[in-house]
Amino acid sequence: MYDTRTRERALALLDQGLTVSEASRRSGASRSAFREWHFRRCAGIAPAAPKAECPRCSIPPTEREDPTAYTYLLGLYLGDGCISRVGDRKKRVWSLRIICADAWPGLIAECTAAMRAVRPANKVRIVPKQGCVEINCYSKHWACLFPQLGEGKKHSRRIELADWQQRLVHDHAPAFIRGLLHSDGTRFLNHVRRPSPSGDRWYEYPRYNFTNVSDDIRDLFTRALDHLGIAWRQMNKVTISVARAEAVARLDEFVGPKY
Known part of the structure; x- marks a missing residue:
């Protein structure tokens, strides 16, 4: 800082x-x-006073936020989240919104808990939508905690972590990977047919896919995998695949299927 x-x-x-x-x-x-x-x-965001409650506004920064909850929430935000200004620009209030499908009640609960852990003094709301819910929280400090916010969609602008974010992701890479996979990833059984003289045989094995149209976000994901020594490959232009048995087993230790 x-x-x-x-x-x-x-x-x-x-x-x-x-x-x-x-x-x-x-x-x-x-x-x-x-x-x-x-x-x-x-954006007209004035530097906050040193006595502000935000863990990133003071100089040097304090470390009051839960680092695991923060890096998990960072992964969710980069995948299915957005930050927008609320009301009068002079109030400098921001809304963090993350969309979660109704099919994953456990994910909804984890996202809500992470948001509350990062901003415990702010109310977290769960708003029902068509087939999903919007989990949101208002705060003056989301712009400080997530400097990746900006105009337009994430894939249309540069996404780069601040130095302090890079340190947190380095130290808490499993939580960051988990957030990214919970937002834009999936774990499933891949079925493969192997021809043989006695007849085709079918095999199945678990794999993870992470799909995001942002080159920068995919790069953050693969760098975190590299840091943990987890093998991956580029499946297509927008999808990263983790399919080796030992790599899947390593992800299963801290990610596992959505629930």
């Missing part, structure tokens, strides 16, 4: 016409921090 003076110097370099990369080299601040500061300024 960087202090206020570093942030102000960094933004001044951008105002002089320097690129993010050039300004990053001169100031020593990371490019992801530059993008976050630039977005917050463009």
Whole structure:
């Protein structure tokens, strides 16, 4: 995390016409921090006072949020979530919304619990929809906790983790992978036919697929798998497959089927 003076110097370099990369080299601040500061300024989000309750607004940041719940919720947000402004822009209130299918009541319960763990002072609502529910929570600090928010769909813009998010994902990769698979993934039995002289034989084995149209989000998923030594392959343009027996067994330790 960087202090206020570093942030102000960094933004001044951008105002002089320097690129993010050039300004990053001169100031020593990371490019992801530059993008976050630039977005917050463009969105009219003023830096919060040091006494703010948000675990990411103070400098240096505190660690009051549950890291496992946060990284799980980050995975859900990158998959099936969105953050939008609520009401008057001056109030700077944001709504985090995550859509969960009615078929997975356990997932609905886990998403609700994670959201409450990250923002325990804020109300979490479950709103019924056609065949699904919307789980939402209002807070002034979602923009701080999830700097990936922005205009348009996620696959149409750059998705990059801030330095502090990268550290959490590194330390809690199973929770992050679980959130991504619970949002845009599935575990199923794959059926394969093997011809033989005595007649075709059928085999079945479990596998995981993760499908997301964002190149950046798929890259975050595969990097987390690499970090845990879990083998994967690119099945098609938008789908990552985990099919080796030892890799599936490793995912089963902390993911398993949706319920």
